[in-house]
Amino acid sequence: MRVLITGVTTPTGRAVARMLAAAGHDVAGADRVRHRYVDPRIEVYIADPGSAGAYRGIVDGCDTVVDVSDGPVAAVAAAAQEAGARLVVLASPERETLARTAIAATGARALLVRPGLVAGRRTAEGSRSVVRALLSAGGSQRVPLVHTDDVERFLVIAATSDRTGAVDLIAPEPVSGSKARAILRESGLRIPPRVPGTGRVRLPALDPAAAQDEWNFGYGWTGAEVVEDIVRGLVGRRAHGTGFRARRGAIPLTDHVIPARATTSDGHPLEVAAPEGLEGEFDDRVDPRIPVHTATNTSEALPGPMSPLTIDLQAGAIRLANAAMGHMIALEGIALEHWTSRVTSVLGHHIFINASIGVLAADNMPGWDEDSIRRDVYGAIPPEVPLQPQGRPPMPTGLGSTWGRPKRPDGCWRRHCASAPPPKRSTPPRTEKRCRAAISKS
Numbered sequence: 001m002r003v004l005i006t007g008v009t010t011p012t013g014r015a016v017a018r019m020l021a022a023a024g025h026d027v028a029g030a031d032r033v034r035h036r037y038v039d040p041r042i043e044v045y046i047a048d049p050g051s052a053g054a055y056r057g058i059v060d061g062c063d064t065v066v067d068v069s070d071g072p073v074a075a076v077a078a079a080a081q082e083a084g085a086r087l088v089v090l091a092s093p094e095r096e097t098l099a100r101t102a103i104a105a106t107g108a109r110a111l112l113v114r115p116g117l118v119a120g121r122r123t124a125e126g127s128r129s130v131v132r133a134l135l136s137a138g139g140s141q142r143v144p145l146v147h148t149d150d151v152e153r154f155l156v157i158a159a160t161s162d163r164t165g166a167v168d169l170i171a172p173e174p175v176s177g178s179k180a181r182a183i184l185r186e187s188g189l190r191i192p193p194r195v196p197g198t199g200r201v202r203l204p205a206l207d208p209a210a211a212q213d214e215w216n217f218g219y220g221w222t223g224a225e226v227v228e229d230i231v232r233g234l235v236g237r238r239a240h241g242t243g244f245r246a247r248r249g250a251i252p253l254t255d256h257v258i259p260a261r262a263t264t265s266d267g268h269p270l271e272v273a274a275p276e277g278l279e280g281e282f283d284d285r286v287d288p289r290i291p292v293h294t295a296t297n298t299s300e301a302l303p304g305p306m307s308p309l310t311i312d313l314q315a316g317a318i319r320l321a322n323a324a325m326g327h328m329i330a331l332e333g334i335a336l337e338h339w340t341s342r343v344t345s346v347l348g349h350h351i352f353i354n355a356s357i358g359v360l361a362a363d364n365m366p367g368w369d370e371d372s373i374r375r376d377v378y379g380a381i382p383p384e385v386p387l388q389p390q391g392r393p394p395m396p397t398g399l400g401s402t403w404g405r406p407k408r409p410d411g412c413w414r415r416h417c418a419s420a421p422p423p424k425r426s427t428p429p430r431t432e433k434r435c436r437a438a439i440s441k442s
Contacts, residue, residue, distance in 0.1 A: 002026040003159050004062045004085075006055070006076050007069025008044060009035035011122055011256060012090070015152040016066060017042045018259065020159060030058055031069070036337075040261045055079035064088060064159045070095075073102040081108035088113060088158045090151070093204045111158055112166040115151050116144030116206055119226050121233030122255040123244035131234075133203065134184070134227065137177030144170045144206055147221035147229065154217055167215065168206035175223035183224060187231040251324045258319040261285045262341045266334055273347055282311045284345040289390045290338060290356035296379035298344075298351045305349035315351065318344050329364045334393045353378065356387040 003020050007013045008029025018039045021027045029038060030047040038044055047054040049071025059065055059079040066088045067076050073089055080087040087110040091099045096114060103110045119130045130145075137143050146169045154169055175183075211217040221229070236252030237244040246252050261270065261284055270285030286293075302314060319340060326339040343357040355378045362368040374381045381387075 001063040001160065002028070002061055004055075004059055004065045005029045005042075006047070006049060006065065006067045007031055007071075008038055008042065009033060010068055010070075011124065012068045012148065012152055012155075014038050015148075015257070016068065016155045016159070018257065019152065019156045023156070023160075025160070028058070028062070030055060036263050036265055037256060037258060039259045040263055049075055051075060053079075056082070059083040059085055066090075066155055066159050068155070073099045074105070077102045077106040077108045077110065080110075081106045086110070086162065086164070088155065090115065090155065092118075109164050111161075111164050113151075113155065113158060113169060114166060114204070114206060115169040116146045116171070116204060118148055118151055119145055120148040120221075120229045120255075121253055122148055123233045123237055124255075125241060125243045127233075127243045128239060129242065131230065134177065134180040134230075137180065137203070139176065139178035141177045141203070142174040143177060143180060143223070144174055144203055144208070145223050145226040146171045147219075147226045150219050150221055153220070154211060154215075157215065157217065168208070168210040170206050170208040170211075171221055171223045171226055172208070172212070172219050173222040173224065174208060175227055179224065180227050183227045184231060187228070189231065189234065251328065254320045254323070257316060258323065258340060260315065260346070262337075264334065264337055280348060282308060282315075282346050282349065284342070284347065286345070287338070287342060289393070290342065290354060290388060292354065292356045292381070292385060292387050293345060293347065293352040294355050294378050294381065295350065295352050296377075298353055302351045304351070306346075306351070311346055311349065315344065315346050318351075329361055331360065331364065335360050338393060355381055359387050360393070 003025055005013050005017045005020075005027065006029075008017050009031040013029065013031070014035070014037060017027050017029055021039055021041045027039075027041070028043045028045065030045045032046065032048055034044055034046070045058050047058060049055075049069050052075055054075045055065075056079055059076075060083050062080075062083060062085045064086045065076060065080045067073060068090045069076075073095070077087055079085075087103070087108045089099050089103070089110060090113050092115070096112070099112060103112070117130045117133060119127070134143060150171065151169060158167075212219070232253050233255055234244060236247055236250035238247050260282070263270070264287065268287060268289065271288055272279045272283075273286045274280065274283060302310075306314070322343050323336075323340040326336045331339050338354075338357045339360065343354050345352050345354055355374075358378065359370050359373050362370050362373050370387070371383075374383065374387075
């Protein structure tokens with residue numbers, strides 16, 4: 001079936017699109033801008049959800065439209081009704097009334113998915129409100145949490161069904177305010193014994209058994225486990241706006257997926273490395289500007305042929321590790337993109353290292369140069385083999401970057417070590433006044 005995801009560049013939109021495409025569905029996406037971490041199998045259209053007729057023509061031929069955007073529902077509801085497509089709307093408490101009004105006005109066949117407080121390790125905009133609710137809830141008050149993973153898995157199921165109406169999503173075994181704060185304290189976060197302003201807060205009234213009883217949906221996370229995952233996402237981050245961002249020098253746990261065959265921001269085409277007609281489903285594409293690959297080291301560490309599950313887990317995790325290391329050694333721009341997405345590649349169910357990209361580390365690693373990397377790291381690559389036949393990608397330039405080159409990676413590593421979470425203490429050192437400022441400032 002063909003499914004359109006509106007808000008496809010959001011973390012939830014990217015995840016739902018990726019899972020639907022992996023299940024063999026024809027998936028398209030629409031959003032205000034493009035994002036290089038949208039699965040490259042997804043055809044993306046530019047559309048503003050606030051504009052009337054924004055989705056006209058885009059929805060044609062779709063069986064289902066899944067709306068996970070933060071914009072108005074009226075335009076997508078009208079387009080879905082006109083095209084005869086079923087609409088699935090992820091409706092937060094703030095968005096539910098407008099969604100119901102738009103659906104009633106257009107007569108679209110729709111399923112309203114009403115989640116509790118969606119949380120997990122993601123720390124993007126809006127995530128601070130969940131932390132604030134946990135800190136402010138009454139001691140015995142149940143906080144209706146649901147993990148982002150469960151929301152996205154349910155949306156995939158909902159997209160491929162034919163059901164309409166409404167359904168609530170709440171993690172089983174809801175956690176109380178006092179239990180949530182206890183978990184935060186046990187994890188090392190500095191929460192005082194008595195949090196200022198604690199009391200009953202207004203939370204959505206939802207049916208905790210709806211998805212399990214009516215849809216036979218199995219949740220992957222309990223309420224307490226959602227809180228524990230929130231803590232994982234907060235380590236190494238600080239409050240910023242309505243969410244959180246990495247502390248200077250810290251390398252926090254990632255909260256996103258970097259897809260295989262991710263496009264480059266400069267739009268340069270990627271090429272098939274295999275002989276004609278022999279490209280595998282899991283093969284990466286090659287950028288001809290950085291073409292030299294080697295199996296030195298990887299042939300022993302990850303001997304193949306690898307199974308699809310191993311490729312999905314290992315290659316995906318390695319890309320995330322590459323991104324963290326790229327920041328640590330101070331790569332920037334297109335060089336950082338190459339390092340993240342293509343310094344390791346899957347070809348023929350084997351993992352290869354891209355020497356053309358790996359040599360970029362020499363610029364920012366004291367004591368290394370291209371010759372030493374060719375000779376000592378990648379198995380004696382002959383000097384007559386050009387690593388970057390079309391020239392090197394843009395790197396940081398100027399006198400300041402030259403001075404900082406020996407210092408930046410080492411300084412980043414020192415800041416990372418300094419930002420490691422402190423040991424647990426039985427008596428948190430923060431005063432009540434400082435804690436109030438930390439948790440309530442928005």
